[in-house]
Amino acid sequence: MKTLVLADHDNKVLKDATLSVVTAAAKLGEVHVLVAGNNCELVADHAAKIAGVGLVLLAEDAAYEHELAENVAPLIVNLMSDRDAFLAPSTSTGKNVAPRVAALLDVMQISDILSVEGPDTFTRPIYAGNAIATVQSSDAKKVITVRGTAFEKAAREGGNAQVEKIGTTGDAGLSSFVSAELSKSERPELTSAKVIVSGGRALQNGENFHALIEPLADKLKAAVGASRAAVDAGYVPNDYQVGQTGKIVAPEVYIAIGISGAIQHLAGMKDSKTIIAINKDEDAPIFQVADIGLVGDLFKIVPELTEKLPG
Amino acid sequence: MKILVPVKRVIDYNVKPRVKPDGTGVDLSNVKMSMNPFDEIAVEEAIRLKEKGAATEIVAVSIGPAKAQETLRTALAMGADRAILIQTDDEVEPLAVAKLLKAVADEEQPGLVILGKQAIDDDSNQTGQMLAALMGRPQGTFASKVDVSGDSVSVTREVDGGLETVSLKTPAIITTDLRLNEPRYASLPNIMKAKSKPLTQKTPADYGVDTTPRLKTLKVAEPPKRQAGSKIADVDELITKLKNLGVVA
Ligand SMILES: Cc1cc2nc3c(=O)[nH]c(=O)nc-3n(C[C@H](O)[C@H](O)[C@H](O)COP(=O)(O)OP(=O)(O)OC[C@H]3O[C@@H](n4cnc5c(N)ncnc54)[C@H](O)[C@@H]3O)c2cc1C
Numbered sequence A: 001m002k003t004l005v006l007a008d009h010d011n012k013v014l015k016d017a018t019l020s021v022v023t024a025a026a027k028l029g030e031v032h033v034l035v036a037g038n039n040c041e042l043v044a045d046h047a048a049k050i051a052g053v054g055l056v057l058l059a060e061d062a063a064y065e066h067e068l069a070e071n072v073a074p075l076i077v078n079l080m081s082d083r084d085a086f087l088a089p090s091t092s093t094g095k096n097v098a099p100r101v102a103a104l105l106d107v108m109q110i111s112d113i114l115s116v117e118g119p120d121t122f123t124r125p126i127y128a129g130n131a132i133a134t135v136q137s138s139d140a141k142k143v144i145t146v147r148g149t150a151f152e153k154a155a156r157e158g159g160n161a162q163v164e165k166i167g168t169t170g171d172a173g174l175s176s177f178v179s180a181e182l183s184k185s186e187r188p189e190l191t192s193a194k195v196i197v198s199g200g201r202a203l204q205n206g207e208n209f210h211a212l213i214e215p216l217a218d219k220l221k222a223a224v225g226a227s228r229a230a231v232d233a234g235y236v237p238n239d240y241q242v243g244q245t246g247k248i249v250a251p252e253v254y255i256a257i258g259i260s261g262a263i264q265h266l267a268g269m270k271d272s273k274t275i276i277a278i279n280k281d282e283d284a285p286i287f288q289v290a291d292i293g294l295v296g297d298l299f300k301i302v303p304e305l306t307e308k309l310p311g
Numbered sequence B: 001m002k003i004l005v006p007v008k009r010v011i012d013y014n015v016k017p018r019v020k021p022d023g024t025g026v027d028l029s030n031v032k033m034s035m036n037p038f039d040e041i042a043v044e045e046a047i048r049l050k051e052k053g054a055a056t057e058i059v060a061v062s063i064g065p066a067k068a069q070e071t072l073r074t075a076l077a078m079g080a081d082r083a084i085l086i087q088t089d090d091e092v093e094p095l096a097v098a099k100l101l102k103a104v105a106d107e108e109q110p111g112l113v114i115l116g117k118q119a120i121d122d123d124s125n126q127t128g129q130m131l132a133a134l135m136g137r138p139q140g141t142f143a144s145k146v147d148v149s150g151d152s153v154s155v156t157r158e159v160d161g162g163l164e165t166v167s168l169k170t171p172a173i174i175t176t177d178l179r180l181n182e183p184r185y186a187s188l189p190n191i192m193k194a195k196s197k198p199l200t201q202k203t204p205a206d207y208g209v210d211t212t213p214r215l216k217t218l219k220v221a222e223p224p225k226r227q228a229g230s231k232i233a234d235v236d237e238l239i240t241k242l243k244n245l246g247v248v249a
């Protein structure tokens, strides 16, 4: 079986999410990676070094610079004429592009897989991860998105694949990129961080969030996350949201501060290795999944913790 | 401009889903069902566009059992003008839903189709993108802001790194994210009025769409359970734990 993996990148850096998809794809067959973008040769060079990659296809065109689905999907559809499975990460890019490819191929996508059970059989979470379905696809070609936390990352070094420049499909003339407002942070990325400090509605406002959560995260060299309530209330930007409909994370240590533990939040973090919860309500649902619970007022606990931590 | 809003009847988001002991699915008997929360946001956005004068008519459509009428009545009570129920007791996958919606769009010729980004039961996050592909139209997914002007629509999208704005030619497909708006509650008089708004009944066969599933569910299981751990007394104990975890030196 031949597979095609969509590389997630920003034309300069290959995102970690791609590495987990390579691992999933390798369970199905030979791995080809598509790098579609503009002036992104560097990314293709990186992709060629990933262990397990057999071939890198490089498609450069201004129409691909922002990975617009209208422009990238026809390219992928062409490449799928002699391949059996298309896999993309469950990132905002993957989730945007893959279903468009699936419909063009008349295939039912298998979203957010957790495991590969066989050439046509996969597990995936449904109902906010409260159930795990094992599904078997009857489609001749498979279109799959892959949950990054469910697969080991393929090694960034060790491969030596050939990079082949391929023709492009140009601009579909349906959509155009206008602007981006990307969060800048020196901290580790949420989906690949070893430690995450997350804050909830209890922080009351953005000032408290910055004054309490961030210094603690800095001391722990942690990424910062948030509940939907904290994002909706504007304490932090949307890309901090952890949960069923936000980012899925599974760090070594997840510290939930002033977060109640709604099922939608748990869906995004309950595969963390160790969960620590700080909440003033001893009956908060978060304590049902927490390995370590500290009951009390975060406005007292967090400053004391940050103060007493070494470093 | 007409707006088409697909709405799905799903388990209420406050209910904790339970897996059936025989492993065939999730138990939905005697469980509260509601409109998918992202679809409420879609209905609200359509109403706001109509209130602003950017839209003239809102058509809500649902594919599902007879009970999905209730979901459509909710959309009508919020402010949709009419509704279409494509009735079936079978489970219809996103690809088939998208094909049915395409057939409806061919008849209705909407300027915008606004869907939820994700149904909270199957968590597929694909129907809108598939519909856009089948219609050969642009897609603005995970929208947190929508601005219609002339024959284009500007959509600000929630992406992994922050926000991104794209401009789409209409007709276009939009899927909603949580921050797009806060849906209104239907008032009692509007709930009464909704009862007399038109609701057309159809079947998948009326549109000539084959809804045979492509995915077979072999098994539905509970995820591994996490055990609640222990409560600790104070910050000093927490620091000891963090040291044991190797997080701090
Ligand atoms: C369609 C849909 C999708 C959703 N997706 C997501 C998602 O992806 N991610 C997500 O997080 N949510 C999501 N939600 C929202 C979710 O249902 C909850 O509303 C949300 O997670 C609650 O956030 P919270 O825990 O910060 O706030 P709350 O539930 O209000 O909890 C605040 C907690 O802080 C505690 N507290 C208050 N003051 C203090 C103090 N001084 N010290 C210590 N503790 C204190 C309280 O005891 C309480 O437990 C979604 C909801 C819907 C309908």
Ligand SMILES: Nc1ncnc2c1ncn2[C@@H]1O[C@H](COP(=O)(O)O)[C@@H](O)[C@H]1O
Binding pocket: B006, B007, B008, B009, B036, B038, B039, B042, B061, B062, B063, B064, B092, B094, B097, B114, B115, B116, B117, B118, B119, B120, B122, B123, B124, B125, B126, B127, B128
């Ligand atoms: N059976 C259905 N009836 C009407 N709309 C649906 C149906 N299934 C999905 N949708 C729409 O598609 C969106 C995404 O669903 P999904 O791709 O299943 O996650 C939903 O938020 C709805 O707007």
